[in-house]
Amino acid sequence: MDEIFLQQALEFGQPYTGKGTVASYIPELSKADGRELGISVRPIDGPQLRCGYWQRRFTIQSISKVINLAMALEHFGFDAVFHKTKMEPSGASFNSMSRISDSEEIPFNPLVNSGAIAVVELLLPIGLKEMLSTVRGLCSDKDIIMDEEVFQSEWSHSARNRSLGYLLQSKGLIEGSVDDTLLLYTQLCSLSVTADSLANLGQVLANGGICPQSGRRLLKEEVVRTVLTMMLTCGMYDGSGEFAVRVGLPSKSGVGGGILSVVPGEMGIGVYGPSLDSKGNSAAGQKILEYISRTEKLHIMDRLIRHEAPAAQI
Ligand code: GLN
Numbered sequence: 001m002d003e004i005f006l007q008q009a010l011e012f013g014q015p016y017t018g019k020g021t022v023a024s025y026i027p028e029l030s031k032a033d034g035r036e037l038g039i040s041v042r043p044i045d046g047p048q049l050r051c052g053y054w055q056r057r058f059t060i061q062s063i064s065k066v067i068n069l070a071m072a073l074e075h076f077g078f079d080a081v082f083h084k085t086k087m088e089p090s091g092a093s094f095n096s097m098s099r100i101s102d103s104e105e106i107p108f109n110p111l112v113n114s115g116a117i118a119v120v121e122l123l124l125p126i127g128l129k130e131m132l133s134t135v136r137g138l139c140s141d142k143d144i145i146m147d148e149e150v151f152q153s154e155w156s157h158s159a160r161n162r163s164l165g166y167l168l169q170s171k172g173l174i175e176g177s178v179d180d181t182l183l184l185y186t187q188l189c190s191l192s193v194t195a196d197s198l199a200n201l202g203q204v205l206a207n208g209g210i211c212p213q214s215g216r217r218l219l220k221e222e223v224v225r226t227v228l229t230m231m232l233t234c235g236m237y238d239g240s241g242e243f244a245v246r247v248g249l250p251s252k253s254g255v256g257g258g259i260l261s262v263v264p265g266e267m268g269i270g271v272y273g274p275s276l277d278s279k280g281n282s283a284a285g286q287k288i289l290e291y292i293s294r295t296e297k298l299h300i301m302d303r304l305i306r307h308e309a310p311a312a313q314i
Contacts, residue, residue: 007052008291009051020034020284021034021275022275027153027157028150028153029256034275038194040198040270042199044265044267050195058258059190060188060258062255063198066260067134068119070138073223080122081122084110085108087229087230097160106173111237117174139197140211141196144191144192144197146191151190154186158182193270199268202261203267207265209221228264235250236252243286246286248293248298253282257273257275257285269289
């Protein structure tokens with residue numbers, strides 16, 4: 001893989017920017033230019049490859065759910081997290097309230113809003129300052145800050161997430177303050193990253209939790225295993241199944257236009273493309289990843305399926 005190949009992938013994806021629209025339910029996000037596309041690839045053992053608007057800063061939005069889940073698992077363990085959410089694909093939109101309003105139901109998984117908000121309550125004792133420094137470390141990007149405009153814009157248009165918060169509280173899945181939990185959730189969605197930062201995060205996950213450059217372990221191996229499995233099955237909301245067939249890489253999207261993808265054992269990929277499909281996933285970003293995965297045979301099943309018959313034993 002080289003930068004000429006990434007340019008081809010970007011050109012393949014470009015027409016699909018016209019098939020979506022930038023998010024507008026958070027008004028500040030509607031200022032993005034839907035035609036922009038950027039890619040960054042960070043192999044575990046090679047130089048970073050980039051193309052297009054890889055330096056563009058945008059808000060991480062739902063990709064923060066990956067880091068939040070990882071931190072909750074690291075600090076509080078598997079049972080504390082999966083007492084608050086199931087581990088099932090929801091088949092519903094990212095901010096769906098359906099089904100969890102039934103008295104027995106808990107959120108489907110930690111990567112949809114309801115599950116993510118419940119998980120963020122666990123992170124309150126850690127707080128924004130420490131979470132921000134964790135995000136900077138995982139993304140190898142000290143320039144990540146909270147985008148105040150996007151935060152204010154979402155905070156003043158958060159009726160839906162507030163409803164989810166109070167519903168969770170009524171079920172005992174948020175025990176303390178809904179307001180404090182939503183505040184931290186929204187702040188963490190408003191952190192500004194680049195395609196590069198996402199690729200860096202991806203390579204740590206691809207490398208089982210160890211930063212290849214520093215050799216430091218940032219996440220436990222079993223945490224990475226759980227997080228990657230949740231990304232593979234639930235990371236693209238109600239588009240997760242089709243994306244798994246077409247691309248076959250653990251991935252997570254955000255309405256800021258980012259997609260984080262992980263090629264286990266090999267590389268992290270960050271894509272930026274703020275024009276979104278009806279499910280809130282980057283329209284062209286998905287096509288770019290499909291092109292890269294198919295051309296380079298990165299689909300995890302391609303890498304597991306035996307392509308040649310073993311030599312006959314004599
Ligand atoms: N901050 C957004 C929200 O809570 C994140 C959603 C997303 O990226 N899909 O609605």
